[in-house]
Amino acid sequence: MRAQTMAYFDQLIPSGMVMAKEAKEQGRNVVGYYCVFSPIELIEAAGAVPVGLCATKQEPIAEAEKVLPRNLCPLVKSSYGFAVSGKCPFFHFADIVLAETTCDGKKKMYELLAEHKPMIVLDIPNSSNLEDRQAHWVKQIYRAKDYFEKNLDVKISNEKLAEVIRTYNEERKLLMELVSLNKLHPTPISGTDLLKVLWGRSFQFKRDEYTAKVKELIAELKEMTAKGEGASQPSSKRILITGCPTGTGQEKVMQVIEEAGGAIVLQESCSGIKGLVDLVSEEMDPFEALAEKYSKIPCSCSSPNTGRFKLLSRLVQEYNVDGVVDITLQACHTYNIESYSIKEHLKKNHNIPLLQIETDYSDADRQQIKLRVDAFLEML
Numbered sequence: 001m002r003a004q005t006m007a008y009f010d011q012l013i014p015s016g017m018v019m020a021k022e023a024k025e026q027g028r029n030v031v032g033y034y035c036v037f038s039p040i041e042l043i044e045a046a047g048a049v050p051v052g053l054c055a056t057k058q059e060p061i062a063e064a065e066k067v068l069p070r071n072l073c074p075l076v077k078s079s080y081g082f083a084v085s086g087k088c089p090f091f092h093f094a095d096i097v098l099a100e101t102t103c104d105g106k107k108k109m110y111e112l113l114a115e116h117k118p119m120i121v122l123d124i125p126n127s128s129n130l131e132d133r134q135a136h137w138v139k140q141i142y143r144a145k146d147y148f149e150k151n152l153d154v155k156i157s158n159e160k161l162a163e164v165i166r167t168y169n170e171e172r173k174l175l176m177e178l179v180s181l182n183k184l185h186p187t188p189i190s191g192t193d194l195l196k197v198l199w200g201r202s203f204q205f206k207r208d209e210y211t212a213k214v215k216e217l218i219a220e221l222k223e224m225t226a227k228g229e230g231a232s233q234p235s236s237k238r239i240l241i242t243g244c245p246t247g248t249g250q251e252k253v254m255q256v257i258e259e260a261g262g263a264i265v266l267q268e269s270c271s272g273i274k275g276l277v278d279l280v281s282e283e284m285d286p287f288e289a290l291a292e293k294y295s296k297i298p299c300s301c302s303s304p305n306t307g308r309f310k311l312l313s314r315l316v317q318e319y320n321v322d323g324v325v326d327i328t329l330q331a332c333h334t335y336n337i338e339s340y341s342i343k344e345h346l347k348k349n350h351n352i353p354l355l356q357i358e359t360d361y362s363d364a365d366r367q368q369i370k371l372r373v374d375a376f377l378e379m380l
Helices: 006-010 012-025 040-045 074-085 089-093 104-113 130-151 158-183 191-203 207-226 252-259 286-295 306-318 333-350 366-379
Strands: 030-033 049-052 096-100 119-122 238-243 263-267 323-329 354-359
Touching (some): 006 012, 006 207, 040 049, 040 130, 040 158, 049 191, 096 130, 119 130, 252 263, 252 323, 252 354, 252 366, 306 333, 333 354
Parallel strands (some): 030 049, 238 263, 323 354
16 A cells, blocks of 8 residues: 555656756756765755756666767766756756766766866765775865855855754654664555655755655554555565665666565665765764765775675664665676675675676666566565
8 A cells, every 4th residue: 555645755856847947046056966975965055955966767878878888887878868968957957066986987977077067076085994084075075165165156154054964864864764664564665665755855945845745654654554554565575675776767676576576675775775874963063074974875986895784784684674686787897796795795694685686777678677586586
């Protein structure tokens, strides 16, 4: 059974497109971003609207391949294709793009994208040494602060940033409360619906309205649970999604899992809870607090990526996971290589199997994915 409140989240991205236009008409600055490493608190403290940029559909890839090589990650190609084809309204209305050096493909793509929009590219450290990462992140946070102040003609005060940090911390806690409902048996919300809520967060302009609807959704799901209603069966195998980000328009693997009777309890990946599990400290200098928070996000661009292993160990126990599905995009070398280590870690420490699915944004392999998912669920 599906919560009625989900009707709001179904329309979140289409309505966000209208709101982006309205924001520009009202004279507001818009800053677009692609990655969970983007310090959105800094954008809002600069008086601008942070908004995610389109990157998870097959349609614009043909346009991108006029410039980019075909054997490149579909996320990189889709990002570029959306931007240069004019098919991403959020990119169109953005005054600035906040980018990041998470992989080689993105870094080189951003060089080309900078011809279309003013851009600041944050240098993401690859070291897993937390002290080194935090020191590097502090420099990047202040660099972004200086860039926004100069290019948006604003001043970002400690007080304003601290206020925004408190707001976003409350939002993160609320979203984790929603996600945590899926610790229940059966799960009250499907993985694809949870994706709509979390992914749509990046494309909305009315934060108060969004958080109010999340609260309404939580209340409705609790009522449904009390009545014995849920999004899955008590016998459904409980699946955790990890790997590359999965956005709306590219959720075919998740759809196949749920169509086969599996219950997706949560996504560990960037499009899931990876950016929500840690709050920003409210007890220290706000700029350094941002650096501390974002330096802790576990990503395969770090070597070694110990944070991901620790987070997965925690989640598979808390959510009583039966199996893990690792969604890896073609040509994403860091996640592809790391998949082996993750599989061994889960097997050795938790006796939990992992199915790696390497895919792209097209539907060409959907039937093949279905066969593999069916076999995996039966094995569980």
